[in-house]
Amino acid sequence: MDSILQGECIYLRRLERDDLARTWEWLHRPDVYERLGVNIPFSHTQQEAWFQGLEQSRDKIVLAVCRTEDDAHIGNVSLDSIDLRHRNARLSIFIALEETRGKGHGSDALRVLLRYAFEFLNLHRLWCKSDADDPGIVRFYERAGFQREGTLREHEFHGGAYVDKAVWGIVRHRNGVPE
Ligand SMILES: CC(C)(COP(=O)(O)OP(=O)(O)OC[C@H]1O[C@@H](n2cnc3c(N)ncnc32)[C@H](O)[C@@H]1OP(=O)(O)O)[C@@H](O)C(=O)NCCC(=O)NCCS
Incomplete structure (x- = not known):
């Protein structure tokens, strides 16, 4: 498939009811x-109602991450809070099962999502949050070109404790000039 949604080992497609x-x-x-x-x-x-809202939404898109070799659906990526005036959006990503992680699918999906967001939707900035103290996640976002922009102290409550979250951002620049 020759498509902006095709990566090296995965492709993205719209999330379907199935x-x-x-x-x-x-x-x-x-x-x-x-x-x-x-x-x-x-x-x-509730999920069905969420999906119906998604189908109508202009500020949110959810894409299935599919393995090219067998079309298996292995995770999702999304853009939400898409702001067409300021041209920014928040992204999220997961590769669902431990056995499908660590094989390059997440990095490939993130690359394709960035290309789609910047080159097709013409967005300027993407951002997301992650666990602040997870070195694997830090490497994952740094390798993709994100910069750590700050820490949200004790921002979320997990496993009985408040945890810090890191904020990551990436902006589209060409020759140092914002696009
Ligand atoms: C983070 C995630 C999307 C990475 O996808 P992936 O397909 O496993 O990633 P890749 O194989 O392309 O790259 C592997 C890198 O991902 C990072 N990573 C983070 N969590 C990981 C995990 N549970 N398993 C494997 N790699 C992980 C590491 O940096 C790893 O690189 P390393 O081998 O140098 O340590 C995936 O592990 C995942 O969905 N985790 C749970 C949900 C999540 O954390 N989403 C991000 C929210 S901020």
Whole structure:
């Protein structure tokens, strides 16, 4: 597939209704909901209402991450709070299962999402939050070209304790000039 949504080992496509049951399972896993800050539990009915809102939304898009070799849906990426005046958006990403992580799919999906956001949607800045003290996540975002812009102290409550979150940002510049 010759598409802006095609990466080296994955491609992105719009999340479909058939993906919802799988996504429901993934988002109820602690290693996903805690890192993404998802409020659980949510019902399938609530998820269906969320999906209907998503289909109409102009400020949010969720894309399925699919492995090119077998079309398996292995995670999701999203852009939300898309602000067309200031041309920024927040991103999130997960590769669902431990056995599919650490194989380059997440980095590839993030690269494709950045290309789509900057070159197709013409956004200028993307940002996200992560655990502040997770060295793997720090490497993941730094390798993709994000800069750590600050720390939100005791911003979220996980596992019975308040935890710091890092804020990451990436801006689209060409020859040092904002685009
Ligand atoms: C973070 C995540 C998207 C990375 O995707 P991936 O396919 O595993 O990443 P890649 O194989 O492209 O790159 C591996 C790098 O990801 C980082 N990483 C972070 N958490 C990881 C995990 N649980 N397993 C493997 N790699 C992880 C490391 O920097 C690793 O590089 P290293 O080998 O030098 O340590 C994925 O691990 C994930 O979904 N984790 C849970 C949800 C999450 O943390 N989302 C981000 C919220 S801020």
